Amino acid sequence: MPAPEPRSALEVLREQISRLEGGAGRRRAVLPFGLEEIDSRLPGGGLTLGALHEVAGGGCDAQHAAAAGQFSAGIAARTRGRILWIVSRQDVFAPALMQVGLSGRRVIYVEAGSEVDVLACFEEGLRHGGLGAVVAEVARLSMTASRRLQLAAETSGALGIAIRRWRHPTGAADFGQPTASVTRWRVSVLPSVALPVPGVGRPRWRLELIRARAGDEAVFDVEACDGEGRLAQSARVANRLALPAILADGQGQEEAGRRRARA
Amino acid sequence: MLSVDLAARKAGLRPGTPVAKAQAFHPDLTIMEADPQGDREGLEKLALWLQRRIAPIVAADPPDGIVLDTSGADHLHGGEPAMLAAMVQRLRDTGITVKAVVADTLGAAHALARYGRARMLVVPPGGVVAAIADLPVAALRLPEGIVDGLHALGVSRIGALAAMPRAPLALRFGPEVACRLDQAFGRVAEAIVPVRPVEPVEVCRNFAEPIGAAETIARMIGTLVPPLCQMLEERGQGGRCFDLLLHRVDDRAEAIRVATAQPVRDARRLIRLLCEKIETIDPGFGIERMVLTASQAERVGARQALSLLGEAEEPDLSGLIDILSNRVGMRALYRVAPVESDIPERSFCRVPALAPDDARDWPDHWPRPTRLLPRPEPVQAMAELPDQPPVFFIWRGVRRKVKCADGPERVFGEWWKGDAELTTARDYFRVEDTSGERFWIYRAGDGEHGETGSQGWFLHGIFG
Numbered sequence: 001m002p003a004p005e006p007r008s009a010l011e012v013l014r015e016q017i018s019r020l021e022g023g024a025g026r027r028r029a030v031l032p033f034g035l036e037e038i039d040s041r042l043p044g045g046g047l048t049l050g051a052l053h054e055v056a057g058g059g060c061d062a063q064h065a066a067a068a069g070q071f072s073a074g075i076a077a078r079t080r081g082r083i084l085w086i087v088s089r090q091d092v093f094a095p096a097l098m099q100v101g102l103s104g105r106r107v108i109y110v111e112a113g114s115e116v117d118v119l120a121c122f123e124e125g126l127r128h129g130g131l132g133a134v135v136a137e138v139a140r141l142s143m144t145a146s147r148r149l150q151l152a153a154e155t156s157g158a159l160g161i162a163i164r165r166w167r168h169p170t171g172a173a174d175f176g177q178p179t180a181s182v183t184r185w186r187v188s189v190l191p192s193v194a195l196p197v198p199g200v201g202r203p204r205w206r207l208e209l210i211r212a213r214a215g216d217e218a219v220f221d222v223e224a225c226d227g228e229g230r231l232a233q234s235a236r237v238a239n240r241l242a243l244p245a246i247l248a249d250g251q252g253q254e255e256a257g258r259r260r261a262r263a
Numbered sequence: 264m265l266s267v268d269l270a271a272r273k274a275g276l277r278p279g280t281p282v283a284k285a286q287a288f289h290p291d292l293t294i295m296e297a298d299p300q301g302d303r304e305g306l307e308k309l310a311l312w313l314q315r316r317i318a319p320i321v322a323a324d325p326p327d328g329i330v331l332d333t334s335g336a337d338h339l340h341g342g343e344p345a346m347l348a349a350m351v352q353r354l355r356d357t358g359i360t361v362k363a364v365v366a367d368t369l370g371a372a373h374a375l376a377r378y379g380r381a382r383m384l385v386v387p388p389g390g391v392v393a394a395i396a397d398l399p400v401a402a403l404r405l406p407e408g409i410v411d412g413l414h415a416l417g418v419s420r421i422g423a424l425a426a427m428p429r430a431p432l433a434l435r436f437g438p439e440v441a442c443r444l445d446q447a448f449g450r451v452a453e454a455i456v457p458v459r460p461v462e463p464v465e466v467c468r469n470f471a472e473p474i475g476a477a478e479t480i481a482r483m484i485g486t487l488v489p490p491l492c493q494m495l496e497e498r499g500q501g502g503r504c505f506d507l508l509l510h511r512v513d514d515r516a517e518a519i520r521v522a523t524a525q526p527v528r529d530a531r532r533l534i535r536l537l538c539e540k541i542e543t544i545d546p547g548f549g550i551e552r553m554v555l556t557a558s559q560a561e562r563v564g565a566r567q568a569l570s571l572l573g574e575a576e577e578p579d580l581s582g583l584i585d586i587l588s589n590r591v592g593m594r595a596l597y598r599v600a601p602v603e604s605d606i607p608e609r610s611f612c613r614v615p616a617l618a619p620d621d622a623r624d625w626p627d628h629w630p631r632p633t634r635l636l637p638r639p640e641p642v643q644a645m646a647e648l649p650d651q652p653p654v655f656f657i658w659r660g661v662r663r664k665v666k667c668a669d670g671p672e673r674v675f676g677e678w679w680k681g682d683a684e685l686t687t688a689r690d691y692f693r694v695e696d697t698s699g700e701r702f703w704i705y706r707a708g709d710g711e712h713g714e715t716g717s718q719g720w721f722l723h724g725i726f727g
Contacts, residue, residue, distance in 0.1 A: 060700060061700075065634070066632065068727070069634065071727065081577070081578065084583075091634045091636065092633070092635075092685075093631055093632055093724060094625070095610065098625055098627070099631060101628065102622065104598065104599050107598060108580075109596070109597055109598065109599065110591060111588075111595040111596075113595070117590060117591055121587050124583065128582070128583040130578025131580070131583075187727075189700050189701065189727075191698070191699035192667075192695060192699065198668075198694045199669045200701065203726065203727065204699070235478060
């Protein structure tokens with residue numbers, strides 16, 4: 001009787017890790033961005049459905065979460081079904097969400113009075129499973145709370161987006177704390193590309209993928225969501241497309257390398 | 264006009280006067296549309312109230328009467344006169360003008376209440392014949408045709424009619440005249456079809472030992488809800504609002520109220536909604552009685568839940584909506600629907616989360632900011648008049664140099680809303696500062712005419 005083929009150590013390790021992560025044998029559905037540059041960096045080729053993702057604004061936007069909100073709305077717009085949008089203080093302007101393809105008919109707002117209520121409603125929404133995505137604006141997100149949310153999302157397959165938003169700029173330091181979310185993004189505004197005529201061009205964002213489970217950090221410069229919630233390659237990056245992809249976002253790559261070296 | 268009040272009667276108005284004529288006499292007349300359906304419902308309600316107060320057999324007698332069978336009930340109120348007086352007084356206190364008569368028969372009481380002179384009258388037993396002899400024949404509940412016919416014969420009083428031979432009357436007018444006469448004199452029995460009170464859907468439970476622990480209360484809720492849902496199902500109804508009353512041993516009551524977006528009779532869902540609120544009550548020294556009521560119920564039809572053909576149905580969100588709205592309140596859960604207004608803060612309104620969709624949407628030709636400040640914040644700005652965007656502006660203490668801008672988008676005041684908005688205008692600009700942040704700012708006024716606004720600058724929104 002021939003001995004079974006010895007499996008490579010790497011395969012065994014991978015199996016162990018996937019078992020530890022709880023996703024044993026199941027391939028999770030993903031929501032691709034439709035941008036090769038970003039999707040190739042995300043495990044599975046897109047944002048994992050049935051998982052919690054964190055988005056925060058960079059700089060001044062940490063307080064207003066305008067770009068972060070628009071980015072989340074763009075993601076939510078590309079899911080199917082209704083969206084639950086949970087806030088503690090309402091200042092979302094619905095016509096703007098419509099301009100990234102998220103019609104007012106699809107969004108149900110919940111104005112929860114306190115952070116505790118926001119998290120409770122968030123978990124309830126994720127657990128229900130009949131929603132396309134659940135978006136919640138939270139300031140503080142502890143490891144325990146995020147783990148509960150992540151588990152709720154895993155059981156129902158709903159996409160959870162936590163917009164981290166602090167009423168005071170100093171709160172943004174909280175973003176360094178670890179949570180159980182699958183990816184963590186920071187969206188900062190970039191100056192738009194100058195037009196040949198007076199006026200404001202298409203908004204541009206710097207997307208920093210700060211953390212991705214089973215993936216690397218990366219930085220992308222993109223053009224903001226269009227009428228259907230899709231991002232586009234930034235003109236400046238597009239100009240450099242002739243370069244190998246590894247150089248196109250070289251900065252992020254280097255940074256990631258450095259961090260790994262430090263670790 | 265169908266009916267007039269006392270003041271109008273004093274002013275010389277009578278039912279049957281044309282409205283135009285009455286208005287010509289009294290231009291400041293208050294006129295209300297007749298609502299026969301509402302009147303009938305009101306009468307039924309009043310009948311139910313009387314049924315609880317006075318006697319068990321009560322019927323509404325539309326359009327304007329209520330019949331009570333008080334046999335055997337009057338002694339509870341201290342005799343017929345006392346009962347009548349108390350009843351009339353109570354009704355008068357609530358603003359109802361009443362004439363009340365007690366008589367042996369329904370026919371006689373009906374006639375005396377409408378055609379008699381007395382506001383309140385007790386006809387002694389056996390006195391009916393004498394009491395109604397003087398009333399007009401119309402008091403006998405006869406159709407108009409017969410009454411006219413009797414008048415043509417020269418018979419106008421009931422006494423005279425009763426004295427006439429029956430056979431020719433029956434030959435000429437049919438059996439009705441004799442029948443009504445017999446009913447009035449008590450020779451023929453007349454049945455009353457009483458109103459039936461609608462029992463509230465209610466389940467209660469008493470405890471031999473008072474309970475207090477949250478888990479026990481939850482378990483008891485679990486035993487109360489299924490029978491209630493069963494009752495709702497038998498009636499083909501679903502509850503929109505449920506009240507759970509918990510009577511404590513110290514004679515105080517705690518209450519839990521849950522409301523649902525759609526009629527519910529699903530026991531599991533209801534148990535969950537109620538149990539979530541257990542923490543809001545204070546059991547004190549213990550609870551000895553729990554009463555669960557569906558205080559607001561609506562008709563629910565059966566619905567096919569699963570179809571093998573056709574496309575997948577939209578997932579049912581009403582369960583989630585109920586859970587959330589019981590946590591944060593019904594008003595804190597909403598969708599945003601467009602309103603036709605160019606003024607940003609008026610361009611949307613809140614609608615219930617499960618309101619039916621309409622096809623409208625906001626116009627799409629101008630970019631709109633992701634965040635709209637609750638109220639526009641004044642900024643200091645320097646701009647070239649009349650219609651150039653600002654060169655820089657200072658908001659919350661930070662000076663921002665404008666790199667590029669779009670605009671102006673002029674929004675005029677809604678002159679139909681009030682005089683203050685007759686001339687006002689706003690010029691909106693989308694500006695981008697040197698660091699790439701984009702804002703929505705406007706000038707109150709058109710930059711040329713003082714009456715259009717203060718010409719000050721405001722920041723109204725932040726773009727993503």
